Amino acid sequence: MSDLEAFRSETRAWLEExxxxxxxxxxxxxxxxxxxxxxxxxxxxxxKSEDQKLWLERMGSRGWTVPTWPTEYGGGGLSxxxxxxxxxxxxxxxxxxxxVSFGIWMLGPALLKFGTHEQKLEHLPKxxxxxxxxxxxxxxxxxxxxxASLATKAEDKxxxxxxxxxxxxxSYADQADWIFCLVRTNPDDKHNGISFVLxxxxxxxxxxxxxxxxxxYSPFCETFFDNVTVSKTNLVGEExxxxxxxxxxxxxxxxxxxxxxxxxxxxxxxxxxxxTIDGExxxxxxxxxxxxxEIDAASFVFTMERxxxxxxAGGDMGAFSSMLKGYGTEINKARHExxxxxxxxxxxxxxxxxxxNGEIARSWLRTKANxxxxxxxxxxxxxxxKRILDLPA
Amino acid sequence: xxxxxxxEQQLLKESAEGFFNEKAPISQLRQLRDDKDETGxxxxxxxxxxxxxxxxxxxxxxxGGTGFGVMGAGIVAEAMGRTxxxxxxFASSIVGASLIKMAGNDTQKSTLLPAxxxxxxxxxxxxxxxxxxxxxxxxxxxxxxEGGYVLNGMKTFxxxxxxxxxxxxxARTSGDAGDANGLSLxxxxxxxxxxxxxxxVMSDSRNWAKITLEGVKVSAENLLGExxxxxxxxxxxxxxxxxxxxxxxxxxxxxxxxRTVAYLQERKQFGVLIxxxxxxxxxxAQLFSEIEVTRSAVMKAQQMAEMGGDVSWFASLAKxxxxxxxxxxxxxxxxxxxxxxxxxxxxxxxxxxxxxVAQTLYGGFNYHADRFARTSGY
Ligand SMILES: Cc1cc2nc3c(=O)[nH]c(=O)nc-3n(C[C@H](O)[C@H](O)[C@H](O)COP(=O)(O)OP(=O)(O)OC[C@H]3O[C@@H](n4cnc5c(N)ncnc54)[C@H](O)[C@@H]3O)c2cc1C
Numbered sequence: 001m002s003d004l005e006a007f008r009s010e011t012r013a014w015l016e017e018x019x020x021x022x023x024x025x026x027x028x029x030x031x032x033x034x035x036x037x038x039x040x041x042x043x044x045x046x047x048k049s050e051d052q053k054l055w056l057e058r059m060g061s062r063g064w065t066v067p068t069w070p071t072e073y074g075g076g077g078l079s080x081x082x083x084x085x086x087x088x089x090x091x092x093x094x095x096x097x098x099x100v101s102f103g104i105w106m107l108g109p110a111l112l113k114f115g116t117h118e119q120k121l122e123h124l125p126k127x128x129x130x131x132x133x134x135x136x137x138x139x140x141x142x143x144x145x146x147x148a149s150l151a152t153k154a155e156d157k158x159x160x161x162x163x164x165x166x167x168x169x170x171s172y173a174d175q176a177d178w179i180f181c182l183v184r185t186n187p188d189d190k191h192n193g194i195s196f197v198l199x200x201x202x203x204x205x206x207x208x209x210x211x212x213x214x215x216x217y218s219p220f221c222e223t224f225f226d227n228v229t230v231s232k233t234n235l236v237g238e239e240x241x242x243x244x245x246x247x248x249x250x251x252x253x254x255x256x257x258x259x260x261x262x263x264x265x266x267x268x269x270x271x272x273x274x275x276t277i278d279g280e281x282x283x284x285x286x287x288x289x290x291x292x293x294e295i296d297a298a299s300f301v302f303t304m305e306r307x308x309x310x311x312x313a314g315g316d317m318g319a320f321s322s323m324l325k326g327y328g329t330e331i332n333k334a335r336h337e338x339x340x341x342x343x344x345x346x347x348x349x350x351x352x353x354x355x356x357n358g359e360i361a362r363s364w365l366r367t368k369a370n371x372x373x374x375x376x377x378x379x380x381x382x383x384x385x386k387r388i389l390d391l392p393a
Numbered sequence: 394x395x396x397x398x399x400x401e402q403q404l405l406k407e408s409a410e411g412f413f414n415e416k417a418p419i420s421q422l423r424q425l426r427d428d429k430d431e432t433g434x435x436x437x438x439x440x441x442x443x444x445x446x447x448x449x450x451x452x453x454x455x456x457g458g459t460g461f462g463v464m465g466a467g468i469v470a471e472a473m474g475r476t477x478x479x480x481x482x483f484a485s486s487i488v489g490a491s492l493i494k495m496a497g498n499d500t501q502k503s504t505l506l507p508a509x510x511x512x513x514x515x516x517x518x519x520x521x522x523x524x525x526x527x528x529x530x531x532x533x534x535x536x537x538x539e540g541g542y543v544l545n546g547m548k549t550f551x552x553x554x555x556x557x558x559x560x561x562x563x564a565r566t567s568g569d570a571g572d573a574n575g576l577s578l579x580x581x582x583x584x585x586x587x588x589x590x591x592x593x594v595m596s597d598s599r600n601w602a603k604i605t606l607e608g609v610k611v612s613a614e615n616l617l618g619e620x621x622x623x624x625x626x627x628x629x630x631x632x633x634x635x636x637x638x639x640x641x642x643x644x645x646x647x648x649x650x651x652r653t654v655a656y657l658q659e660r661k662q663f664g665v666l667i668x669x670x671x672x673x674x675x676x677x678a679q680l681f682s683e684i685e686v687t688r689s690a691v692m693k694a695q696q697m698a699e700m701g702g703d704v705s706w707f708a709s710l711a712k713x714x715x716x717x718x719x720x721x722x723x724x725x726x727x728x729x730x731x732x733x734x735x736x737x738x739x740x741x742x743x744x745x746x747x748x749x750v751a752q753t754l755y756g757g758f759n760y761h762a763d764r765f766a767r768t769s770g771y
Contacts, residue, residue, distance in 0.1 A: 267770060291765055292762060295714050299686045299689055299710065306689045313395070381678040382678075384678035385671075385674035389678065
């Protein structure tokens with residue numbers, strides 16, 4: 001038996017023993033909508049069940065929440081091939097993710113690349129075990145798509161900074177423990193005057209105010225900083241060189257947002273809900289729309305697979321992540337439009353049994369943010385035009 | 394199988410692109426068109442292609458081919474899409490060879506496959522009878538006669554039909570138009586008595602023909618595969634053919650994008666390069682995205698076909714997606730070129746004319762989206 005085969009059978013046995021039965025019902029639509037029954041971890045997190053807690057502890061203790069990170073930083077230390085096997089085995093038993101977090105898919109990769117050894121030792125294991133939940137302090141009221149216009153100021157006070165300003169659209173700021181934040185350390189240079197800092201959301205002078213979304217969820221906040229003290233040990237990379245880190249992190253964010261996996265086929269939903277005549281959906285127009293969509297969606301899933309294979313072979317993802325982000329999020333929105341069409345009037349029930357208390361409508365509305373958060377579709381198209389197609393400014 | 398080209402495939406891609414760029418640029422197709430060339434392809438090019446091994450990509454080494462498989466054949470087709478080179482490659486090396494491999498007996502294989510791989514014999518398939526693809530609706534009749542059959546009827550949209558040596562004719566030995574059963578394949582010599590091949594002049598300046606069969610006598614040895622069970626071989630071969638057409642359409646789309654981007658980088662209006670206008674940047678970026686996604690669909694289908702088994706779902710997915718994207722790419726290319734895009738003198742217009750024909754051959758977007766839905770269970 002090859003090493004990989006041995007790894008697979010050990011993994012399978014371990015999962016068999018350690019993944020609680022209630023954690024084996026798949027992710028469902030709620031993951032694509034970003035809400036619902038997800039384990040986010042963190043100091044304030046209320047576990048939905050004892051099993052959810054157990055599942056996180058077990059996966060976290062093996063470092064399998066972040067399988068490829070080095071073991072010294074709380075990771076699983078797996079090779080890419082082993083990590084792929086782990087993922088396949090998790091998918092095989094329809095395991096729910098033990099932990100979903102901005103720490104894992106955004107901050108972690110940035111710290112691994114740009115952080116000091118001390119910073120990695122301090123923060124990465126806590127991310128891996130779901131102990132500290134992070135939020136992203138990038139956007140400001142006047143710095144959205146034009147992120148480099150941010151104004152939140154960090155004054156140099158020797159061994160620390162004093163931070164003043166306001167962030168907006170900070171997802172889960174009210175539930176997060178720490179924030180990774182872009183601040184201005186030089187007012188005279190737009191891109192080379194930004195620094196990347198980390199601090200505790202319980203620091204003196206940090207406050208948050210929830211904002212409600214059209215979906216009825218309230219996942220994000222206005223975030224205010226009033227003379228917040230941030231130690232310089234929490235500066236990642238060099239002062240004024242935070243833009244590089246910010247961009248690196250954004251490519252991870254974008255790849256993450258676009259990775260919807262192979263969602264349950266729309267057609268089985270439609271067949272279940274609407275029935276068929278001679279094996280074909282009765283609503284011919286809807287059948288056509290679904291087919292057209294599923295062809296695009298499957299092609300996109302193959303594209304994610306190809307991008308991963310290319311990355312594995314050493315290719316540089318670079319601006320290609322913008323294409324994945326733009327296309328993937330538009331596909332996801334289109335998919336939810338179709339889910340709504342298939343469900344007819346039931347889809348719009350805000351409360352009630354046909355819609356699982358409005359889950360269909362709320363998910364549908366939530367997907368509208370997919371093409372805004374992490375950089376809008378228009379901004380992704382700008383990036384493709386300039387960085388890939390080399391079109392003039 | 395990883396979704397990346399291996400070293401051998403990468404080399405094939407480079408050599409194919411270099412070859413067609415040098416030996417068969419669009420000017421060659423233009424020349425063939427303007428000269429109203431009788432064959433519609435350059436015999437010299439076809440000989441060189443055969444020497445390069447392109448004609449035998451799907452023929453195994455025992456029969457004189459290179460056995461490169463569907464991925465290799467797709468890579469070459471994509472390169473041909475980029476320069477619109479005209480040759481019997483698709484008709485003979487893809488469709489002809491695959492059908493003989495699938496359905497042929499030992500004698501048919503050992504006589505025809507080496508000749509196809511060497512580019513000496515051109516074999517094509519005559520399947521459609523009306524302007525829309527629908528093999529089941531075949532009504533060309535094959536009636537038993539002593540020692541063989543007699544064929545009567547008409548076929549249309551036959552690639553290389555007027556230059557092929559052998560035409561594989563789909564005909565009905567029993568049942569009625571609409572039945573999937575009762576269809577049989579016959580090898581018919583184009584020069585046989587009663588075969589009338591009328592060359593049609595098409596928008597893509599390529600070779601096509603209408604074939605009329607008037608009491609054409611063929612012997613029992615000319616039956617290809619089992620009588621009445623043609624779809625068993627034809628189905629998988631048409632899947633393969635559609636994957637190769639999708640590869641060609643991908644090449645066309647990619648070339649349209651590349652040429653358009655180059656134009657956006659050099660054409661000035663309002664005192665600036667038009668490529669600096671966001672309205673155009675976004676459309677180019679969207680087209681780029683569609684092409685990348687199409688590339689994945691095509692590559693996936695090629696790989697699945699290489700692995701064997703039923704690939705109808707993947708083939709229809711790839712052909713549908715490639716048809717949609719080629720349509721977008723060719724339309725956008727003309728629009729973004731402005732007036733010059735509409736002129737015959739400029740090459741971009743050749744792509745739309747070829748793309749639509751390749752899209753339509755063996756079923757366009759609607760046909761394949763419908764088939765995709767059916768194979769998906771709705
Ligand atoms: C659900 C959700 C969660 C979020 N979470 C976070 C978070 O955790 N942390 C964080 O920092 N931010 C977060 N964001 C903010 C997000 O990154 C911004 O909303 C986004 O970058 C767009 O900025 P904006 O909202 O200011 O829109 P604007 O930049 O004002 O854009 C308005 C419109 O103008 C278009 N536009 C702007 N500039 C251009 C241009 N150059 N070319 C073409 N079109 C252009 C946009 O595409 C858009 O259509 C979140 C947003 C949402 C919706």
